[in-house]
Amino acid sequence: MNLWRDIKGTLQPFWITLGYLFKKPVTIQYPEEKRTPPPRYRARIVLTRNPDGTERCVACQLCSAACPVDCISMQAAEDDDGRRYASWFRINFARCIFCGLCAEACPTMAIQTTPDYEICNRDVLKLVQEKEDLLIDGCGKDTEYNYYEHSGIGVANERGGNEDEYGPVDPKALVP
Amino acid sequence: MNDLLISLILILVKLGLIFGVVLSMAAYLVLAERKILGRMQMRYGPNRIGPGGMIQPLCDVIKLITKEDFVPARADKWIFLFAPGLTALTALLSFAVVPFSPPLTLFGREIPMVVCDLNIGLLYLFGLSSLAVYGVVLGGWASNSKYSLLGAMRGLAQMLSYELSLGLALVPVVMTAKSFSLTEIVMAQSTWPNMLQHPLAFIIFMVSITAESKRTPFDMPEAENEIVAGFHTEYSGMRFGLFFVGEYINLIVIGAMTTVFFLGGWNGPFLPPVVWFVGKVLFVAFLFIWARGSMPRPRYDQLLRFGWKVLIPLALLNVVITGAIRLAMNG
Numbered sequence: 001m002n003l004w005r006d007i008k009g010t011l012q013p014f015w016i017t018l019g020y021l022f023k024k025p026v027t028i029q030y031p032e033e034k035r036t037p038p039p040r041y042r043a044r045i046v047l048t049r050n051p052d053g054t055e056r057c058v059a060c061q062l063c064s065a066a067c068p069v070d071c072i073s074m075q076a077a078e079d080d081d082g083r084r085y086a087s088w089f090r091i092n093f094a095r096c097i098f099c100g101l102c103a104e105a106c107p108t109m110a111i112q113t114t115p116d117y118e119i120c121n122r123d124v125l126k127l128v129q130e131k132e133d134l135l136i137d138g139c140g141k142d143t144e145y146n147y148y149e150h151s152g153i154g155v156a157n158e159r160g161g162n163e164d165e166y167g168p169v170d171p172k173a174l175v176p
Numbered sequence: 177m178n179d180l181l182i183s184l185i186l187i188l189v190k191l192g193l194i195f196g197v198v199l200s201m202a203a204y205l206v207l208a209e210r211k212i213l214g215r216m217q218m219r220y221g222p223n224r225i226g227p228g229g230m231i232q233p234l235c236d237v238i239k240l241i242t243k244e245d246f247v248p249a250r251a252d253k254w255i256f257l258f259a260p261g262l263t264a265l266t267a268l269l270s271f272a273v274v275p276f277s278p279p280l281t282l283f284g285r286e287i288p289m290v291v292c293d294l295n296i297g298l299l300y301l302f303g304l305s306s307l308a309v310y311g312v313v314l315g316g317w318a319s320n321s322k323y324s325l326l327g328a329m330r331g332l333a334q335m336l337s338y339e340l341s342l343g344l345a346l347v348p349v350v351m352t353a354k355s356f357s358l359t360e361i362v363m364a365q366s367t368w369p370n371m372l373q374h375p376l377a378f379i380i381f382m383v384s385i386t387a388e389s390k391r392t393p394f395d396m397p398e399a400e401n402e403i404v405a406g407f408h409t410e411y412s413g414m415r416f417g418l419f420f421v422g423e424y425i426n427l428i429v430i431g432a433m434t435t436v437f438f439l440g441g442w443n444g445p446f447l448p449p450v451v452w453f454v455g456k457v458l459f460v461a462f463l464f465i466w467a468r469g470s471m472p473r474p475r476y477d478q479l480l481r482f483g484w485k486v487l488i489p490l491a492l493l494n495v496v497i498t499g500a501i502r503l504a505m506n507g
Contacts, residue, residue: 013470017216025218 039141041115042100045091047131048112048140055135056110056147059086063102063111071095072102072111083148089131094124108147112140190291194271202424203233209424209465216469236417243413248320251410255318260411260418263311266304267425273297274432275359277442277449289450290359297358298350301433302343305388309335311422312390312397316407327406330476331397334387337483338394342384344491345377348498349437362441369440376494378438380487382463385433387479389426391464393471394479427464431457 028035037043050056059076071094077087102111121127139145149163160167207222207229214221222229247253277289294300309332316328350356352373353364371378387394398406408419435441435456442449444456474482 010471014466017466017470020216020218021212023218025215025220027218027220029220 037115037117039115040113041117042098042103042113043117044093044114044119045096045098045102045134046112046114046136046140047089047110047134048136048138050146050148051139051143052146053137055085056108057086057089058084058108058110058147059089060084060107062105062107066101066105068099068101069095069097086131089134091129091134093119093127093129109140109142109145114140186287187291190289194291195268198268198271198425198428199421201428202421203237205424205427205461206236206420207232208461209468212462212465213469216466240414240417245415246410246412248410251320252318255314256410257415259311259315259318260408260415260422261311262314263308263422264418264425266308266311267422267429270301270304270429271432273300273358274429274436275362275441276432276453288359293357293359296356298346298356298361301358302339305335305342306339308422308426311419312407315411315419316397319407319410321410323403323405323409324407326403327397327399327409330399330403331390331407334390334394334396334476334479334483337480338384338387338487341380341483341487341491342388344488344495345380345384346437347491347495348374348377351498351502358436358441362436362443365440366443369438369443371438371440374438374494374498376490377498380491380494381438382434384483384487385430386464386467387483389430390423391427391430392468393473395473396476396479399473427461428457430464431460434460 048056057074059074061074061076064070064072064074071092072090074086074089076084078084098113100113103113106112119127151165210232211221211223211229222232225231225235247256272291273294275288275290275293279286279288281287312331312335313328316324316326316331319325349361349370352370353361355361355364390397396406398408403409408416411419432453435453439456439460441456442453444452447455
């Protein structure tokens with residue numbers, strides 16, 4: 001009967017809410033309790049180093065070009081042996097939207113996102129970070145990868161002398 | 177002359193006491209409501225300011241006072257400014273007739289524990305709750321906003337129609353006590369509370385008073401998801417705060433009314449009467465908060481149909497049956 005259904009429908013929610021009243025809330029109390037984000041979480045951006053300790057960044061500007069809000073800027077320079085590096089490297093975290101496109105664009109895996117999400121600052125200029133703030137002493141996500149052992153122009157090895165790299169093609173030869 | 181002065185001082189002391197207790201209780205009811213609702217939704221509710229969020233009401237008041245007091249363009253300015261006060265005032269005035277303890281004898285003087293023991297206390301309460309409609313209607317109308325007007329219209333219709341069943345539900349109570357005075361109604365319940373004597377009247381009363389005081393699930397006048405905030409959409413700062421505080425004072429008034437009319441007032445074993453009274457009031461307040469956490473809001477026409485077609489006939493029937501039984505028992 002409808003009346004019985006209505007009375008039941010009126011009283012049942014009271015019982016359910018009473019049950020929830022004594023359950024532990026699922027809220028994470030932020031400053032005291034901190035959530036551990038997943039390892040691939042996109043927060044603070046860092047510049048990583050090769051396994052041998054040298055800088056990975058070759059100042060190719062790809063991250064800067066990929067950045068949708070133009071928060072990355074750098075100046076390219078060259079070593080004595082022709083190895084490129086960034087003479088300065090700047091990320092404006094006040095503009096960064098943490099999309100991770102820079103990390104995807106990077107051919108040398110130099111620029112990477114980390115799960116460190118506590119970046120806020122009351123002084124907005126402190127969010128503009130320079131190379132010395134960004135560079136870390138580690139390899140980040142891939143501890144093996146070294147761009148110049150696989151490719152690159154005659155810096156670490158002669159052209160085509162790297163592991164799993166072919167020698168340069170002779171354009172004048174008839175057969176490939 | 178001396179006697180008169182003492183009486184006057186006593187009344188002032190009682191007034192101050194009730195004013196302070198009721199206002200601070202209203203402030204903490206807001207906090208309690210937010211916390212209980214939070215727990216029912218598996219959240220904590222406010223717990224940042226002070227231990228367990230105990231200073232939150234104070235901070236809310238400071239925030240409301242320091243906000244801009246905004247009057248919309250082409251609003252009816254004076255009515256707009258006046259309406260929130262009316263809501264809070266009528267809610268506060270209701271407490272004048274609520275007895276919270278049996279008369280106390282101090283220095284050979286009998287002091288009634290009520291500001292003013294009117295012999296028509298019940299009618300006084302009804303008069304004030306009718307006046308409270310004006311706060312809603314004038315506030316909504318003077319705002320010059322469609323949402324406010326809709327809210328005010330709903331509030332008017334809802335409160336007028338539910339006042340009938342509310343009054344009819346209390347007729348059996350008056351029949352039992354043979355008096356309109358709240359003190360005597362409580363005295364009449366010294367053996368057992370009216371809730372057991374008149375269960376149907378109790379249920380009708382609870383439903384009607386929920387609608388009368390615009391509490392969820394019958395908060396159509398301020399239905400957030402349909403008409404923004406109903407009659408107080410355009411209010412800001414402390415004027416909104418007055419509506420808000422009025423609502424929570426009203427919650428305590430409802431608690432007190434339910435306690436006096438149906439739960440036996442201060443009557444109870446072991447504990448002092450005041451503790452029983454306050455405990456019962458808080459329990460009723462919890463019931464209303466609980467209902468807010470549990471019930472969805474019905475449609476507006478459903479609410480009115482339920483009031484006119486179910487509650488009022490039921491209440492009338494209840495009055496007739498109670499009258500017949502009383503007549504048969506006496507005759």
